Amino acid sequence: MSTPGSGPYGGQYPPGRPAQFPPQGYNPYGQGNPGGGYGYGYAPPGRLADWPSRVGASLLDSLIMAIPAIAGVLAALVIDGNKEELGAGGGIAMIGGFVVAFGIWVWNRIVQQGRTGQSFGKKVAGLRIVDAHTGQLIGMGKNLGREVCAQIFNQLCVLNVLWPLWDDKQQTWHDKVVSDIVIKS
Template structure:
């Protein structure tokens, strides 16, 4: 044990002014200055967040609450918001996908009867079958696939994805179904629904706002 100094201001033998004795408060442990010993409170590996703490990423596409806010968000979205033209392009590709069986049904009906004005039973079945197949394709594409992955056929081709604007996660089957039903209703009531992303700060349509989602570029 080091013998305490007899007089104020006197340092033990071999100790320089400003130097802490071994094991005394104020001395940094071996390693980089400012580094806390393993297991001490406040130690966090560089670039990581403790489990369950704000800022921790929960998976691909998760939000970073400490990101730079933009476009009306107080945090950084998990991707760049999709511009209106590319959203229109994705919708057109989806429409083309459902148009193919409809046209095929009409062509088959005309081939059977030769005259659309005098459509027979066989031609009628072919035409109705084409429209029914188109509806099933729409359900598979816009409801099932988009609800499971956040991407329809058109969105996958153009690199878009639908996510929750609060969590950045997929919105799921139920909310996606509500989104598509709202889209059909709003589009029939007012064409402004399609144009709304042009001036909206989050580039959302009305049906996006109805289910609290955003469309991003992946």
């Protein structure tokens, strides 16, 4: 137990204020704090990204993945023509297109987004993913969890993508699971 005048700031809590507890104007909820105290209010580490920007970034990311997948399907149609069943050459072309699309997803959404906070779409839209509490990048591990949760939630319920429209931190469910936010960079 500390005595008045002792504490982490050498006798002052916080710096420049007399030692008292709770501090004058203290509001644990951080809202409407008249004394400018040191409550637990939430202040994002940047301006939160709006929903249309997030959707646009996601569409760009989907488009760059769709290109090789569509190219694989078109190559399969060219190779096999009007056959009823897909032949070996067409099958290889189609599988190749989907493998390349998956590789692009891994590189763009897991590696790049984990390292920089931005996928290609987020970079174009001027968005960045950061930890909701520290404002730091979330890294590849948390980002992988975020993307896996996003795939699961998006397949189960369309509300996941709509959730930022009414959420106070403009988070989707997968943002909430890993405790991240998307901000304007």
